[in-house]
Amino acid sequence: MNGQQPLGVCFAGAGMVAELHHRAAVEGGHITVAGIVEPRADLARQRAEQWGVTCYPDLDAALSDDAVQAVFALTPSHAHEEVAMKALAAGRPVFIEKPVAEPDAVTRIEEAAAARDLVCMPGHNYAYQPEFTALRRLVTAGDLGTIRAAWITYVIRHPEEVARHYGGILDEVMVHHAYLALALFGVPDLVYAGCMEPAWEAHPETDQAWMTWHYPRGLSVHHFASFAVDDESSDPWMFTVKVLGDRGSATYNWRDSLFRRPLGSLGFAIPAYEDSYIHEQEAFTAAIAGRPGSIVSGLADARDAALLLRTARAADARKAGLPPLGLPPLGLPPLGEKSLCRTDFRRLGPAPPDPPASEGRFR
Numbered sequence: 001m002n003g004q005q006p007l008g009v010c011f012a013g014a015g016m017v018a019e020l021h022h023r024a025a026v027e028g029g030h031i032t033v034a035g036i037v038e039p040r041a042d043l044a045r046q047r048a049e050q051w052g053v054t055c056y057p058d059l060d061a062a063l064s065d066d067a068v069q070a071v072f073a074l075t076p077s078h079a080h081e082e083v084a085m086k087a088l089a090a091g092r093p094v095f096i097e098k099p100v101a102e103p104d105a106v107t108r109i110e111e112a113a114a115a116r117d118l119v120c121m122p123g124h125n126y127a128y129q130p131e132f133t134a135l136r137r138l139v140t141a142g143d144l145g146t147i148r149a150a151w152i153t154y155v156i157r158h159p160e161e162v163a164r165h166y167g168g169i170l171d172e173v174m175v176h177h178a179y180l181a182l183a184l185f186g187v188p189d190l191v192y193a194g195c196m197e198p199a200w201e202a203h204p205e206t207d208q209a210w211m212t213w214h215y216p217r218g219l220s221v222h223h224f225a226s227f228a229v230d231d232e233s234s235d236p237w238m239f240t241v242k243v244l245g246d247r248g249s250a251t252y253n254w255r256d257s258l259f260r261r262p263l264g265s266l267g268f269a270i271p272a273y274e275d276s277y278i279h280e281q282e283a284f285t286a287a288i289a290g291r292p293g294s295i296v297s298g299l300a301d302a303r304d305a306a307l308l309l310r311t312a313r314a315a316d317a318r319k320a321g322l323p324p325l326g327l328p329p330l331g332l333p334p335l336g337e338k339s340l341c342r343t344d345f346r347r348l349g350p351a352p353p354d355p356p357a358s359e360g361r362f363r
């Protein structure tokens with residue numbers, strides 16, 4: 001990394017995603033894992049031996065070690081705020097895995113980071129893939145003309161024992177869709193969403209979800225995510241971004257290279273996905289070195305994504321009691337106001353509660 005020493009990092013949480021960050025640290029050389037904090041004693045021992053790193057008894061102990069120059073919050077999302085606030089209070093920059101936190105908590109973290117002038121970066125790894133960077137450049141430069149439609153699709157079947165580590169797919173996976181669409185097109189005017197009845201044996205969370213975001217000037221963005229199926233067809237949409245403009249189109253997917261080697265939450269390796277962790281670690285260290293522009297999807301996007309996903313939960317067609325069949329044609333509700341969730345439920349069935357103004361409005 002430009003001849004500089006790698007940044008010494010403590011991983012708070014050493015589960016599945018920590019494996020991907022550890023690989024990226026070794027392969028990319030931007031950070032080095034100084035140690036871990038992991039409450040599962042057996043896992044903590046295993047990682048300390050496997051990776052040859054210090055195993056701190058708790059985060060306070062890690063933060064009293066000068067070798068820990070930054071903290072990676074790799075815990076389940078409910079613990080992100082606590083880890084981040086402690087690390088920031090101790091003067092350490094923080095990287096926080098997605099989904100960062102609920103919107104109010106993101107604001108508290110953002111304020112704490114700003115008060116100490118410390119870098120705090122969300123783990124929006126898909127936004128650092130070179131393929132996404134290239135596509136985004138085409139969109140923002142206007143090379144594709146006016147964008148009228150876009151699709152972001154994730155279909156990777158997960159075993160139930162892996163999915164049990166996570167909440168619903170809307171929050172866990174579609175947060176990726178949300179921050180990518182925010183980076184490409186900004187905040188939508190309207191959100192439609194639905195979550196499917198899961199087919200897990202016992203895990204209660206939904207295993208498939210969709211959202212459609214409407215923008216002014218006739219742009220619709222279609223999101224789909226599934227933990228339930230793989231796409232084994234000849235034109236797989238395992239992970240695909242596709243953008244259609246009136247002067248050109250752009251797309252990329254993750255299927256260019258795959259091989260059989262389990263790591264993290266997947267039973268096979270997707271180099272494009274795994275390397276996105278290297279790219280985001282590079283951006284994190286660049287931001288600490290004084291180049292804040294290297295963060296392409298920051299805490300403001302994490303908060304907007306959390307608000308949009310909250311809105312999508314409220315707009316979930318299943319929960320709102322839409323009739324499953326024979327829907328009458330949908331007409332668009334008025335666009336004018338910058339409200340996040342104006343669905344057609346008023347015409348078709350019971351209206352979902354409006355989000356409170358503090359939650360439903362942007363900027």
Ligand SMILES: NC(=O)c1ccc[n+]([C@@H]2O[C@H](COP(=O)([O-])OP(=O)(O)OC[C@H]3O[C@@H](n4cnc5c(N)ncnc54)[C@H](O)[C@@H]3O)[C@@H](O)[C@H]2O)c1
Nearest residue numbers: 012013014015016017037074075076077079097098099165
């Ligand atoms: N960016 C991606 O593509 C991606 C992929 C997978 C997971 N994730 C995210 O990473 C986070 C962790 O997911 P995971 O798959 O590693 O889950 P996991 O359950 O495998 O690991 C989380 C670990 O954190 C530990 N932990 C819990 N509370 C802690 C605390 N207060 N301090 C320290 N450790 C604590 C747990 O014991 C567990 O081992 C989640 O937010 C998840 O959504 C991101």
